[in-house]
Amino acid sequence: MSAQDINCLQNSFQKAINMSGSPGIVSTSPTQSFMNTLPRRLSTSKQSKALKPFSTGDIKILLLENVNTAAIQIFKEQGYQVDFYKSSLPEEDLIEKIKDVHAIGIRSKTKLTANVLQHARNLVVIGCFCIGTNQVDLDYAANMGVAVFNSPFSNSRSVAELVIAEIISLARQLGDRSIELHTGTWNKVSARCWEIRGKTLGIIGYGHIGSQLSVLAEAMGMHVIYYDIVTIMALGTAKQVSTLDELLNKSDFVSLHVPETSETKNMLSFPQFAAMKDGAYVINASRGTVVDIPALVQAMQAGKIAGAALDVYPNEPGKNGANTYNDDLNSWTSQLVSLPNVILTPHIGGSTEEAQSAIGIEVAHSLSKYINEGNSVGSVNFPEVSLRSLDFDQENTVRVLYIHRNVPGVLKTVNNILSSHNIEKQFSDSNGDIAYLIADISQVNQSDIKNIYDELNQTSAKISIRLLY
Numbered sequence: 001m002s003a004q005d006i007n008c009l010q011n012s013f014q015k016a017i018n019m020s021g022s023p024g025i026v027s028t029s030p031t032q033s034f035m036n037t038l039p040r041r042l043s044t045s046k047q048s049k050a051l052k053p054f055s056t057g058d059i060k061i062l063l064l065e066n067v068n069t070a071a072i073q074i075f076k077e078q079g080y081q082v083d084f085y086k087s088s089l090p091e092e093d094l095i096e097k098i099k100d101v102h103a104i105g106i107r108s109k110t111k112l113t114a115n116v117l118q119h120a121r122n123l124v125v126i127g128c129f130c131i132g133t134n135q136v137d138l139d140y141a142a143n144m145g146v147a148v149f150n151s152p153f154s155n156s157r158s159v160a161e162l163v164i165a166e167i168i169s170l171a172r173q174l175g176d177r178s179i180e181l182h183t184g185t186w187n188k189v190s191a192r193c194w195e196i197r198g199k200t201l202g203i204i205g206y207g208h209i210g211s212q213l214s215v216l217a218e219a220m221g222m223h224v225i226y227y228d229i230v231t232i233m234a235l236g237t238a239k240q241v242s243t244l245d246e247l248l249n250k251s252d253f254v255s256l257h258v259p260e261t262s263e264t265k266n267m268l269s270f271p272q273f274a275a276m277k278d279g280a281y282v283i284n285a286s287r288g289t290v291v292d293i294p295a296l297v298q299a300m301q302a303g304k305i306a307g308a309a310l311d312v313y314p315n316e317p318g319k320n321g322a323n324t325y326n327d328d329l330n331s332w333t334s335q336l337v338s339l340p341n342v343i344l345t346p347h348i349g350g351s352t353e354e355a356q357s358a359i360g361i362e363v364a365h366s367l368s369k370y371i372n373e374g375n376s377v378g379s380v381n382f383p384e385v386s387l388r389s390l391d392f393d394q395e396n397t398v399r400v401l402y403i404h405r406n407v408p409g410v411l412k413t414v415n416n417i418l419s420s421h422n423i424e425k426q427f428s429d430s431n432g433d434i435a436y437l438i439a440d441i442s443q444v445n446q447s448d449i450k451n452i453y454d455e456l457n458q459t460s461a462k463i464s465i466r467l468l469y
């Protein structure tokens, strides 16, 4: 089939079903020239067919917060329209922008709340170009049929290395000495400056980052203990302790690596600082809600805590710039900045060239695979479903992506609709209230596809449908 034939088919098909270009409705194949630009995916020894939900250039992606250029390049190679911003957007601008896009890429600052998402009438997928997904209302997104992807470990090493730097910096009061010398003061002291060799590091949350940190800290001669809500195999000679209190009682340095949840809110507050060793140090590169900062300020003023390094805050500025970190943002800021031996960094734990480019590539690929093929493997809020690609020469085949409520009887209804055609392959899974079915149907013509769409669209459990071919 020539490129002209394919274009004709797209045009006539679009007219036949009176489509508006909305991703929820139906899809068209790409032009041949566009398909020639895509890497050929192989299924066994055959060439795979590149599925594409829209004509080239129809997919609109909004990228915020300076998502890495590697991602922009991948999206542009796919033929998507990319709208790129270095910072996050104020909520009203975000609501305006999100109305028309099919995908959005964010980092940790952009809050995709129900209030924002309800305006996203064309949204198919969200990419968090980071580890944390607490900034997205995951349930709301799932209930509107929007899959969310993140990068679960591409910046873990960068965070662990930052924390190592902070442990030594706090032990040697490096921040203060540097500030003093920058302002002309020579202050050569050894009082309350320590080696870290032989000291105990208590890690709260022994996941990807906590366990990396454990290995690095042991290599520098530290003893490592950790507390986690699940039992996790210790690396090296680290030891899991059974209570948070035990960790706090025994640690010289306490470093937090837990997600933001209702359980981790103010996980370190007045009682926990009281339980810590005199002169201990606190490091938080997880989320700003995990440490009660006014309680930390008091514990430091009382001399209980000898130093702290913070990378994250309950409220963070939406963009870089002078005079953005102040009491208007968090009421205790001026108290915190006036304390000695406090290292404050602007949420840069994952901000290395290596991490950002790896995240850019990983999340851009996840989004593209979901948009182009319906593959949800790795999604954080969706059932994980994938089907092997269609063969390159498979004509008259449609891939049905049917996201629905997880209620009894749905598969019977759907398979009744599909059963008069040839179901080549099918896969379905559920995750809580949401279920997702992918099926490849062969020997279908344009009117079959329209009928399949119309019939599925009338099913009561439907959340959203996409058809790819």
Ligand SMILES: NC(=O)C1=CN([C@@H]2O[C@H](COP(=O)(O)OP(=O)(O)OC[C@H]3O[C@@H](n4cnc5c(N)ncnc54)[C@H](O)[C@@H]3O)[C@@H](O)[C@H]2O)C=CC1
Binding pocket: 131, 132, 152, 153, 155, 156, 159, 204, 205, 206, 207, 208, 209, 210, 227, 228, 229, 230, 257, 258, 259, 260, 261, 263, 264, 285, 286, 287, 311, 312, 347, 348, 349, 350, 351
């Ligand atoms: N500062 C920065 O730039 C970055 C910050 N982060 C933050 O670090 C967090 C941790 O990242 P990962 O290690 O990759 O996550 P992870 O999911 O691999 O590990 C988190 C660990 O915390 C444990 N945990 C959860 N709730 C707990 C609780 N109440 N008490 C004790 N343990 C609990 C989990 O069981 C898990 O082992 C992320 O959720 C993110 O918020 C992640 C990357 C960069």
Ligand SMILES: O=C(O)CCC(=O)C(=O)O
Binding pocket: 107, 108, 109, 129, 130, 131, 132, 133, 155, 347, 350, 351
């Ligand atoms: O680099 C970022 O924007 C966010 C890093 C982070 O906190 C995360 O990956 O969860």
